[in-house]
Amino acid sequence: DGGITQSPKYLFRKEGQNVTLSCEQNLNHDAMYWYRQDPGQGLRLIYYSQIVNDFQKGDIAEGYSVSREKKESFPLTVTSAQKNPTAFYLCASSISVDQPQHFGDGTRLSIL
Amino acid sequence: ELKVEQNPLFLSMQEGKNYTIYCNYSTTSDRLYWYRQDPGKSLESLFVLLSNGAVKQEGRLMASLDTKARLSTLHITAAVHDLSATYFCAVRETSGSRLTFGEGTQLTVNP
Numbered sequence: 110d111g112g113i114t115q116s117p118k119y120l121f122r123k124e125g126q127n128v129t130l131s132c133e134q135n136l137n138h139d140a141m142y143w144y145r146q147d148p149g150q151g152l153r154l155i156y157y158s159q160i161v162n163d164f165q166k167g168d169i170a171e172g173y174s175v176s177r178e179k180k181e182s183f184p185l186t187v188t189s190a191q192k193n194p195t196a197f198y199l200c201a202s203s204i205s206v207d208q209p210q211h212f213g214d215g216t217r218l219s220i221l
Numbered sequence: 222e223l224k225v226e227q228n229p230l231f232l233s234m235q236e237g238k239n240y241t242i243y244c245n246y247s248t249t250s251d252r253l254y255w256y257r258q259d260p261g262k263s264l265e266s267l268f269v270l271l272s273n274g275a276v277k278q279e280g281r282l283m284a285s286l287d288t289k290a291r292l293s294t295l296h297i298t299a300a301v302h303d304l305s306a307t308y309f310c311a312v313r314e315t316s317g318s319r320l321t322f323g324e325g326t327q328l329t330v331n332p
Binding site for chain 2: 144150153154157159167206209210211212213
């Protein structure tokens with residue numbers, strides 16, 4: 110089945126640690142996105158990529174980094190510079206930037 | 222900067238009643254989406270609205286778009302408990318490459 114797979118489902122980060130959230134899609138979509146959702150709030154865009162080897166900052170990129178070396182994969186690293194990382198992280202993809210986005214099941218990140 | 226506002230943010234309604242959720246946005250847009258999110262889950266796409274006057278319906282939900290007023294509505298007819306969820310609108314600025322989401326409307330349908 111085609112879809113977007115995020116892993117892990119739950120992740121715990123220690124102080125000063127970098128952690129990486131995985132996002133893989135087999136939909137052959139060009140565009141991929143990372144969003145952060147805090148409790149009771151909407152989605153805020155962290156980074157997005159329209160094509161392999163290219164990505165742009167969203168509204169809240171500070172403390173995060175991404176790479177897009179393969180079309181299928183768009184991992185997000187939450188660095189130690191992100192002082193308040195506890196949130197629900199959602200990855201999405203779309204055929205192109207003007208087409209509907211399809212979402213993964215999310216990763217819930219907490220601080221130990 | 223594109224701003225997207227939804228209201229109400231919280232809506233509690235009885236089964237069988239009708240209600241409307243509103244989504245206002247601040248700049249010109251060529252695409253508006255409605256999504257549904259169940260607690261702790263991901264987002265599910267409901268509707269894509271592309272042009273002024275567009276209306277889409279699926280079951281008890283109907284979405285419409287007025288680009289001149291920069292307003293979209295999501296109308297719920299004869300609500301049932303299964304419709305309880307958070308509903309988001311998301312707007313793409315004309316020729317933009319990203320979406321801006323509203324804060325979401327948390328809908329609770331009581332028996």
